[in-house]
Amino acid sequence: MKKRIWLSPPHMGRNELSFVQEAFDTNWIAPLGPNVDAFEKELSLLFNGNYVAAVNSGTAALHLALNLLNVSNGDEVICQTFTFAASANPVVYLGATPVFVDSEPDTWNMDPELLEKAIQDRLSLGKNIKAVVVVNLYGMPAKMEQILAVASKYSIPVIEDAAESLGSSINNIPCGTFGSVGVISFNGNKIITTSSGGVLISNNEDFILSAKHLATQAKDPGPFYQHSKIGYNYKMSNVLAGIGLGQLSVLNERIAARRDNYNRYFNYFSAWNQKGFNIEFQLEPAGYFSNRWLTCILIDPAKNKGIDIEPIRLIFEQNQIEVRSLWKPMHLQPVFSGMPCYLNGISDRLFDIGLCLPSGSSLTDEDFDRIFECFDMVFSKQ
Ligand SMILES: *Cc1c(COP(=O)(O)O)cnc(C)c1O
Numbered sequence: 001m002k003k004r005i006w007l008s009p010p011h012m013g014r015n016e017l018s019f020v021q022e023a024f025d026t027n028w029i030a031p032l033g034p035n036v037d038a039f040e041k042e043l044s045l046l047f048n049g050n051y052v053a054a055v056n057s058g059t060a061a062l063h064l065a066l067n068l069l070n071v072s073n074g075d076e077v078i079c080q081t082f083t084f085a086a087s088a089n090p091v092v093y094l095g096a097t098p099v100f101v102d103s104e105p106d107t108w109n110m111d112p113e114l115l116e117k118a119i120q121d122r123l124s125l126g127k128n129i130k131a132v133v134v135v136n137l138y139g140m141p142a143k144m145e146q147i148l149a150v151a152s153k154y155s156i157p158v159i160e161d162a163a164e165s166l167g168s169s170i171n172n173i174p175c176g177t178f179g180s181v182g183v184i185s186f187n188g189n190k191i192i193t194t195s196s197g198g199v200l201i202s203n204n205e206d207f208i209l210s211a212k213h214l215a216t217q218a219k220d221p222g223p224f225y226q227h228s229k230i231g232y233n234y235k236m237s238n239v240l241a242g243i244g245l246g247q248l249s250v251l252n253e254r255i256a257a258r259r260d261n262y263n264r265y266f267n268y269f270s271a272w273n274q275k276g277f278n279i280e281f282q283l284e285p286a287g288y289f290s291n292r293w294l295t296c297i298l299i300d301p302a303k304n305k306g307i308d309i310e311p312i313r314l315i316f317e318q319n320q321i322e323v324r325s326l327w328k329p330m331h332l333q334p335v336f337s338g339m340p341c342y343l344n345g346i347s348d349r350l351f352d353i354g355l356c357l358p359s360g361s362s363l364t365d366e367d368f369d370r371i372f373e374c375f376d377m378v379f380s381k382q
Pocket of ligand 1: 164187197
């Protein structure tokens, strides 16, 4: 049986185990501890001195971010529809309603013009919009300048769901630092991982202090346990922060490897495009830098001799290679049916014709040979 090629498996570096060993040696098997402190400090440097709070998942970080912006029962939060459900679920945890906004075709992220239309329409209906959640999908930064301009025109804070875009930037400004609060995920499939983990980022120190308070059960200071607020158990484990410290030391290598993957795919498909196909990519606008967490392609059957993505996925499955559709938009999810949405057809198209390709930083030349052999079969048949 062939070795399975995964979409985005964890890729450990050289130092993770020594940090974990240190946690064992010093018996810091706890949430909080020196690894968590060091992890937060290094992340803070990476995010240009912004304040950070390490937590136990990206979803928890988003939940806390919405809390900090006082999202509660009856409020609305505008959210990118083309995303993973974790961008929107925490809105519902707080009793608020997600309002979904479609994407623009350049970065595949939230369309700033449609965002403004949605805001105007919700306001005309008397709704209370507490936040905008914008996502940098597959590592590609959204049109942040335009989105921030629209949001600030209506005084609505922006949460940047940068779960997939650690190391990405626009004009050298790091993703995660654009909004009032930014969120990164260290889940096992992300560009670096703590197995599960996340971080909140903000230039507002009070936000980060509040986030840490809420994440540790909201204990009031004092000799006994007193609580004035409902808290959560969201702190990052000191053991897992050790994995994170090791992973941070190889982040630049991981980004380089993922960008290299993208270039290999780009060159490969460009050769097919010269032979009459029209495979599309998620291109970087000028000044944009994507960590290329996942390489994704669009194969529109109308422009590619009738080729559909589902038969392609099956060929790869038979060959023990994982490829996957792009995110199914939230407005098409059964759980969000009936939620307000502002659509333009872009995310529907991306879902219908898009594929995520194996993009791990540990892919080998042999892995690429197997992947390209499968695509050779698909395209040479036409
Ligand atoms: C992974 C991811 C999350 C959630 O992060 P977890 O650490 O898995 O909870 C949120 N949003 C997006 C866009 C993601 O890809």
